[in-house]
Amino acid sequence: DTTVKQNPRYKLARVGKPVNLICSQTMNHDTMYWYQKKPNQAPKLLLFYYDKILNREADTFEKFQSSRPNNSFCSLYIGSAGLEYSAMYLCASSSDWGGSYEQYFGPGTRLTVL
Amino acid sequence: GDSVTQTKGPVTLSEGTSLTVNCSYETKQYPTLFWYVQYPGEGPQLLFKVPKANEKGSNRGFEATYDKGTTSFHLQKASVQESDSAVYYCVLAPSSNTNKVVFGTGTRLQVLP
Numbered sequence: 001d002t003t004v005k006q007n008p009r010y011k012l013a014r015v016g017k018p019v020n021l022i023c024s025q026t027m028n029h030d031t032m033y034w035y036q037k038k039p040n041q042a043p044k045l046l047l048f049y050y051d052k053i054l055n056r057e058a059d060t061f062e063k064f065q066s067s068r069p070n071n072s073f074c075s076l077y078i079g080s081a082g083l084e085y086s087a088m089y090l091c092a093s094s095s096d097w098g099g100s101y102e103q104y105f106g107p108g109t110r111l112t113v114l
Numbered sequence: 115g116d117s118v119t120q121t122k123g124p125v126t127l128s129e130g131t132s133l134t135v136n137c138s139y140e141t142k143q144y145p146t147l148f149w150y151v152q153y154p155g156e157g158p159q160l161l162f163k164v165p166k167a168n169e170k171g172s173n174r175g176f177e178a179t180y181d182k183g184t185t186s187f188h189l190q191k192a193s194v195q196e197s198d199s200a201v202y203y204c205v206l207a208p209s210s211n212t213n214k215v216v217f218g219t220g221t222r223l224q225v226l227p
Contacts, residue, residue: 057214098212099213104159
């Protein structure tokens with residue numbers, strides 16, 4: 001099974017409220033990623049876990065947090081949502097370290113902040 | 115820095131016609147190049163990847179050659195089908211020493227019956 005699952009598929013949030021998105025995979029992949037995708041823009045890497053080590057991109061470091069309680073699950077946490085967070089959030093996983101490995105993507109969570 | 119530029123969509127074609135989606139990249143490293151495809155309601159999925167310069171990748175009738183000389187990786191298909199309607203992403207992995215890959219903005223293809 002090469003499925004990456006994301007919950008919820010759609011999320012409505014109020015400005016200033018927290019948001020927690022969930023991703024899971026059963027492929028025993030070492031690396032899990034979170035991307036943000038806005039219309040007419042390329043998917044933007046927010047952060048990734050390699051095993052238990054979290055790597056966050058410098059320009060989004062303070063905006064997003066994440067946890068990986070076990071190999072299968074990874075969350076994306078927004079402490080205080082702003083209008084600019086409205087986007088599609090894609091989770092992906094790959095079997096090992098390094099960008100040359102195929103990434104398996106979930107269907108995404110569409111977040112709308114009002 | 116590393117970057118990818120691809121054909122700005124949408125691209126609308128009739129079934130049976132040929133497709134070219136242009137992709138140009140910039141990097142000072144030795145990249146692996148990918149094409150991913152995203153169907154409606156799904157996440158992107160790998161179409162194929164090419165880890166070495168001057169080699170060709172192919173899958174489902176699509177193909178692309180990693181051309182280091184022109185820094186291009188154009189996607190082609192001789193005869194598109196309605197089921198090929200999707201968004202196509204050209205992706206650059208700058209090296210095996212980083213997990214960060216660079217996506218193009220995607221090209222939406224609509225194939226009319």
